[in-house]
Amino acid sequence: MIKKVLVANRGEIAVRVMRSCREMDIRSVAVFSEADRKSMHVRYADEAYCIGPPPSSESYLNIDRIMAAANRSGADAIHPGYGFLSENADFSDRCRKEGIIFIGPSPESISTMGDKLTARKTMIASGVPVVPGTSEEIRDAKDAKRIARQLGLPVMIKASAGGGGKGMRLVHYENDLIAAVRAAKSEARAAFGDDTIYLEKYINNPHHIEFQILADSFGNTIHLFERECSIQRRHQKVVEETPSPLMNPRIREEMGLHAIAAAKAVNYQGAGTIEFIVDDDLHYFFLEMNTRLQVEHPITERVVSVDLVKEQIRIANGEPLALKQDEIRQNGHAIECRIYAEDPDNNFMPSPGVIRHMTEPLGLGIRHDGYVYEGYEIPHYYDPLISKLIVWGTTRDEAIRRMRRALLAYKITGIKTTIKFLERIMDNTDFKNGKYTTHFIEDHKKELLETERCDLQCEDVAIITAFIDYMTKLKKVSLNPPTVKASSKWKDFGRRKGIQRL
Ligand code: MV4
Numbered sequence: 001m002i003k004k005v006l007v008a009n010r011g012e013i014a015v016r017v018m019r020s021c022r023e024m025d026i027r028s029v030a031v032f033s034e035a036d037r038k039s040m041h042v043r044y045a046d047e048a049y050c051i052g053p054p055p056s057s058e059s060y061l062n063i064d065r066i067m068a069a070a071n072r073s074g075a076d077a078i079h080p081g082y083g084f085l086s087e088n089a090d091f092s093d094r095c096r097k098e099g100i101i102f103i104g105p106s107p108e109s110i111s112t113m114g115d116k117l118t119a120r121k122t123m124i125a126s127g128v129p130v131v132p133g134t135s136e137e138i139r140d141a142k143d144a145k146r147i148a149r150q151l152g153l154p155v156m157i158k159a160s161a162g163g164g165g166k167g168m169r170l171v172h173y174e175n176d177l178i179a180a181v182r183a184a185k186s187e188a189r190a191a192f193g194d195d196t197i198y199l200e201k202y203i204n205n206p207h208h209i210e211f212q213i214l215a216d217s218f219g220n221t222i223h224l225f226e227r228e229c230s231i232q233r234r235h236q237k238v239v240e241e242t243p244s245p246l247m248n249p250r251i252r253e254e255m256g257l258h259a260i261a262a263a264k265a266v267n268y269q270g271a272g273t274i275e276f277i278v279d280d281d282l283h284y285f286f287l288e289m290n291t292r293l294q295v296e297h298p299i300t301e302r303v304v305s306v307d308l309v310k311e312q313i314r315i316a317n318g319e320p321l322a323l324k325q326d327e328i329r330q331n332g333h334a335i336e337c338r339i340y341a342e343d344p345d346n347n348f349m350p351s352p353g354v355i356r357h358m359t360e361p362l363g364l365g366i367r368h369d370g371y372v373y374e375g376y377e378i379p380h381y382y383d384p385l386i387s388k389l390i391v392w393g394t395t396r397d398e399a400i401r402r403m404r405r406a407l408l409a410y411k412i413t414g415i416k417t418t419i420k421f422l423e424r425i426m427d428n429t430d431f432k433n434g435k436y437t438t439h440f441i442e443d444h445k446k447e448l449l450e451t452e453r454c455d456l457q458c459e460d461v462a463i464i465t466a467f468i469d470y471m472t473k474l475k476k477v478s479l480n481p482p483t484v485k486a487s488s489k490w491k492d493f494g495r496r497k498g499i500q501r502l
Helices: 011-023 040-044 063-073 089-097 107-114 116-125 141-151 174-192 249-265 297-304 308-316 396-409 419-427 445-449 458-479 489-495
Strands: 004-007 027-033 047-052 077-079 155-159 169-171 197-201 207-215 221-233 236-242 270-278 284-290 333-340 357-359 366-370 385-393 411-413
Touching: 004 011, 004 063, 011 027, 011 040, 011 308, 011 366, 011 385, 027 040, 027 063, 047 063, 063 089, 077 308, 089 107, 107 116, 107 284, 116 197, 116 249, 116 284, 141 155, 141 174, 141 197, 155 174, 169 174, 174 197, 207 249, 207 284, 207 308, 221 249, 221 297, 236 297, 236 419, 249 270, 249 284, 270 308, 297 308, 297 333, 297 366, 297 385, 333 396, 333 419, 385 396, 396 419, 411 458, 419 445
Parallel strands: 004 027, 004 077, 027 047
Antiparallel strands: 155 169, 155 197, 207 221, 207 270, 221 236, 236 333, 270 284, 333 385, 357 411, 366 385
């Protein structure tokens, strides 16, 4: 049985994982870079090890140093969180070889799903619908032309080693195809060391809907319904919700069964996510599988009442799933807003720095997963995610209103954040009506980014007020110089009739 877990991550997700460990009486071990000595995950853990300099390549991505910390601490398992090494097959393999439990899938599952062309072929073989396109790689321009004619333009060129929008190219006209194929190949070679590409028909007005799955080592695989993640900016999710306003019970059940089939096709174990692209007519297609716990997992936890990290740990312990498919229900509605240390008025430039003041939203139906505190300096080396605000309501309308209240109550000063931008999304008519696709942010950029006439933080107001107060008193003092010689401090005070010296 797992007694001690090393969390190979930082920030909010490291704290999130350790919270579940504590509830299970499992000791937690933090690893941290030199830039993260004062990070909350280091304070929260039962013990902590410095694993190197600030750049991730020398710390959170360094497998040798993480394994050394695991061995030194006597941890019997490693939780990778999301990002960093979470979808690295070599890391999962290394844990297996060193006899440390990797709280995640096997290296084989990670590799199969990590190679997008192999994943596509595997899905086709298991009867999971994929986007019309090739199941073999595109070798040259002639190949590309023939296939593009068969599919009909526009088409998407995708890198097999890519994913999450990396190395993608949209082609509208046949004349652009040759150049696009060449560019995509060289870009993929430079970025991933692998220039394998394939073609898919372009899906118009797509919705991004993903299914959460859990699979144990006894062959039990269940799904925990969907998350609607179409509100994105440059392939970075901004708002997620569940249930999806686009879905109906029939399509939900069908997609859930296909999600389970997708996981079974790679003998998946642990928590995972099947990403689908869905068009306006509810045709859905497998896009890729994320073989990790995702940033937006809390909305599923809230609506289905399952602690996904605890389930991951139980599965890693070799225990069977406690829940059966027919015991899982969606209850109410949950929304997550991602709060980033970015400046929406300056093209979402990262805004690292010291948190001067913070007031967190509280009350019924609110969960706040973060890691920053007053006086903490957000380093510039890592992802600028500060926290995730998750709300629950009995209905979608109540959840949106609750999120508005929470965002209005949420104050962070010292750095720029995306809070105001998120408030505007909650106020948007199309969002409120549940009528949106992955083009939402681009389509509503103007309204969402409208600059404030006055953007003062409360410290600025305090400084200005103090200055006005100072100037007012300065005037009074200089216009009415004391006429009576002070005989004592106390008499003088009374004579000045309330005008106090600064
Ligand atoms: C597509 C597509 C349209 N047609 N594939 C982007 C992330 C990666 N997982 C796949 N992506 C897309 N693939 C076909 N055949 C549109 C996107 C896409 C997208 C998908 C999900 C969420 C946001 C997106 C934003 C732009 C493009």
